[in-house]
Amino acid sequence: MTDQTANSIPARKWSRFKYPDSLYKYGTLLIVLVFLGYSFHFLNIDITRLFGALGRLMGVVSDRYYPPDLEYVLDKGYLAAILDTLQMSFLGGFAGVCIAIPLAWFSAANVSPARALFPVGRLGVIFCRAIHETIWTILFVSILGFGMLAGVSALTMFCIGFAGKLFADEIEAIEMGPVEAMRAAGANPFQVFLFAVVPQVRVAFTGIAIYTWDVAFRAATVVGFFGGGGMGWYLKRNVQQLENLRVAAIILSIIAMVLIAEFLSGYLRSAVNRAK
């Protein structure tokens, strides 16, 4: 490089984002930060308490929740509740998956059987997803009364929302060749779904169904808190009686069961993937 060219190029400071981009980027960042700052003010949060919270949690746990009353969770009634939770999660997951498959079929943009059914599937899945499983539980308890029927219904709604979205995403990602071949041969939408879509998504659906059970089990541990039966019911009772050592033991048992469920679902999913 000669001196001449070096002088003709004005010295510029390098920056990662050029002018309009940088404006949008930093503008968005500024808006987000202002919103967060205002949120702190609006929600009346004391920053010092926020930073001390984790330490306080540790303190509370070691003061009140230690040592956990492990004998309580080995009690026969509680072990039966664990079995109930397992049954609820399995049933909720099964029913949810069974309902979610047609809804996902309706709501997949590429193979949806009819224009009128597309919004039905989409909105159905969004509606089930939007409402948290605890709210579903409360609603079903008020309609069906306390007990596991309400819990199973709530978990079913939760699983429809959870699995429906994943199923629909999976269907939308299939290869369209077989679908077009079936359509060209004059198949009706149901035949297209059965012979062109299902063989492509079978393995993925099985994996998602197992994962749904895993997530449903996590949710099932707390539906009892609002009257749905199972482990959550014991949690609620002991929380209200301030039996903190028992609460600690129950939370530990929930963590242990969730870990087992996660391990089991991971193992099953890898087995399904190997067997395809």
Place this chain on the structure above:
Amino acid sequence: MAVIDANPAALDQQYELRRRRYVKMGLIWLAVIAFVAWCVNGTIIEDTDWSRIGGRSGVLSSIGRYLSLDLGLLPELLIPTLETFMMASVGTVLGCFLSLPVAWLGAANVTPSKTILYPLGRFLMVLSRSVHEIVWALLFVSAVGLGALPGILAIAMRSVGFISKISAEAIENIDTKPVEAIRAVGGSQFQVMYYGILPQIYPVVLATVIFEWDINIRRSAVMGLVGAGGLGLLFFRQMNSFNYGGVTMVILAILFLIIIGEIISHYLRKAVI
């Protein structure tokens, strides 16, 4: 896919394999159905008090109570909705900050010590995800008292698992060349992180955070049920005063909030990727 062979022995073998697969699938389905039947028997048939539900008309009348909307609640909905939205946002950002060190510990290629801290990071991820947000909220309510703060902390703790897991996987899959280049020119450990790793994982992490924020709106709507503020508290109050029309209004507010959240996250994700 098996190639069809004219050789009859190979064909027989194919049939045999296929038959075995059908038998296996049949057995698996049979086991699933039997298990479902056992669960139905245990949970629904034995545990339900059908007389209390009161037949079809009883169920329909209980559903009907929810359908008379209580429009008078509309002005009271505004502030809790805003609170819920803010709780979700602040909780997500806090969770994001908390998950930074966890992701750092739990990523196999950058963790400071593979024997002690790597399992610790992995354990924290699993712990955060396996405790339900309601349980986190219960713990934090007993630690810091009522209000929005325990809700934010519960959401943050629950988000840590997912965000740090995805981030750690992103860190493990990075291209190592920029990292080596920065090491070669004498960058410190922090500079390696900041200039070598962060730019590579930033889009993935941001997309994950936006996704988590979307879920956190749902979660923050129920925090009020156990003593943290927001729409959950209003829901709880309406339910306890048997104002079923008001309950429906709160649910509609949650739906409205979630649709707004979906729209925002859709555009944000498009902008990020």
